[in-house]
Amino acid sequence: MAPHRDNAADAAPPSDVPAPAAPPPGEWAWDARRVAQLGILTAGRFCLNGVLRLVYPFAPAFARGLGVPLPTIYGLISLRNFTGLFSPLLAPLAERFGRRAAMAVSLAIFSATVLLVAAAPSVWTLGLALVTVGAVKVIYDPAMQSYLGDAVPYAQRGRALAVTEFGWSGAFLIGAPLTGWLITRYDWSTPFLWLGIGGISAAALLWRTLPAARRHDHGSVSIAYTWQMLRKHPVIWAAALYMLLPLVAQESLFIVYGDWMESTFGLSLTGLGLATTLIGLAEMTGEGTAGWSVDRFGKRPVVILAGLLTAAAFLLVPFSVGSLPTALAALVGVFFFFEIAVVGAIPLLTEIVPEARGAVMSMTFGAMAAGRTIGSIVGPFVWARAGVVGNSLVAATVMVLAVLVLARWLREGREVSP
Template structure:
């Protein structure tokens, strides 16, 4: 029986990545005015991002299961995952390499490396091997993600990128519902190693579909007569905003579990329900960004998302012991964060003239620093003063983000 369900999971994964018409297809969200290579390959690209995101998001929900399998503590596993996060610090270097090289080659290397990293995690017998595999996978994912966005930049003018990037970023929320869910089934039926193997198979399938379909004659960096630009001073407003935005998200993302358990007596099942609801609203927010960011403007969209974060965290800090305030405000916070982050990506890729990978890489690197640093800050605040500590930290970080992105908007007028 277990074997039958296992095989059905793999068949389902393969079918979903190859389907030509389905409710899960994404190209229907763009019209014929977009470049043909983008329209024809959007489904494959989104599925590739979805499965790479699932591989990246799989470990945290199953951290205790993996820890038992490696005979280590949850705290030790947390250190291994933190090490993986630091791979994002290589984003600026990888961004420069993508700018100068072949987009498809960069995506291919990224997808192959993700697959190998996931296989490495699945076969790890020590914590060190697992940490190295997660670091390798995270770095490969940065390369794949950057190359994908830069390829989009090559084919879609700046004023219209918000919609395409928004559609692609729905893969973050859907990776929880589809990818992590399938990997979770494999974990429940067999082991966490099987979960990683399912992810590796999915990445290999979508990688083959992407590489075989993207037009190779348009894979190189476009020939430009303009001089390649350098990072402008106002670009640091965006990098700092990414640092603060990701830091604010981490303040609540890493503490809401113990917060809701300690204050409201939430069980594991209740927390899973909260995670599913958060994933749903992440999806809503990503779709919303894809529809309005180009109309509102990227800077205004980021600012409005950050303002929602401020409103939500103020309410949470004011009533940290009231569940019917804290839970819906957490949902509002995640919606604001997702909206701001998705809106920021096309903005970041346009910071450095003719070098989208540099601006995007620096933004991702800054965000990675924010996540890593405030992981420790948030947990320390929670231990010392309770849930109001990380909530107030998120208020401050979100408010400063609003200020910085407003300064950037003024500087580009």
């Protein structure tokens, strides 16, 4: 997010933008250096998302290992999600101190708390690690996506952002089976050791590989500036609402995923990890499809279609409880289309108000955290009273509302008054 300037002609280049390279105007070179940078950014996201996501399928195992009721783990998840609501306060730190520094320090703090879980496993250290992940993720992700928003032309941005989204799906595709194996062979806290080592390694590589941050010359980004952009561009509220609603939908079903799989199909930890791998594969395929399709066919039409198909897939879940393969097939459909609806929307959101890109992304990440918080509270409540049927109906309804918000108010580079 570049700071507000009254004279656009005097504007300095956006923070952390790499030096101009050889490709023609409007093109972005997919050379070895760029690919390495994307790989490191993705590795950092993988470690953050590993802790963020693996608590869902293995929540019953964590509860057993700690000797606490399962609702205690759900409470820690809700607390972690609540921390993400501070994104509008925390995300501007990347603009003030530089995106490279913010991302590297975020990963270092993350690694310290995660390694503490491995060294002294308890419900308190687990809670501290989850809350820390919730805080640093809303610094790391907006900084990374704003960096790519500045560096990559809009026509190619979908592909670049989709690459970094593999750090999300990879947490399931790779992390889930390894976590199941590590917990079975050792104990519940062992995966945190390896995620901590990976996080500090990614921080060091990121610091050495990304261009040095350049301080803004015309003032610094502040909460007051973010609020000014929100008043000037009400469409940012619509963008935040769009990102909130799909996360409510997904979280309300997925928070009870581990309990549902264990209680309905009797899966072991290894089996649960392998089943979750299929979800990770569906997500990775969805991310790749999003990166290819939104640049080719247009961001809005692809995202709208994917959102409607996600709602339809949610409605199919209750009909799949008769067998494990059918249930997994329904979940694969949910997560495939969901990833397109969310990942495909990110490049669209980076362009709705280009001069306030950082404000847009920090608000949307705060909204996503709010969505997870709401979903993590609603999900167990509905699960206890209506089972998977109730969770699926809630998720489908909320997803349709999200599509309506996007179709009505969100356009590339052109505001529609809410």
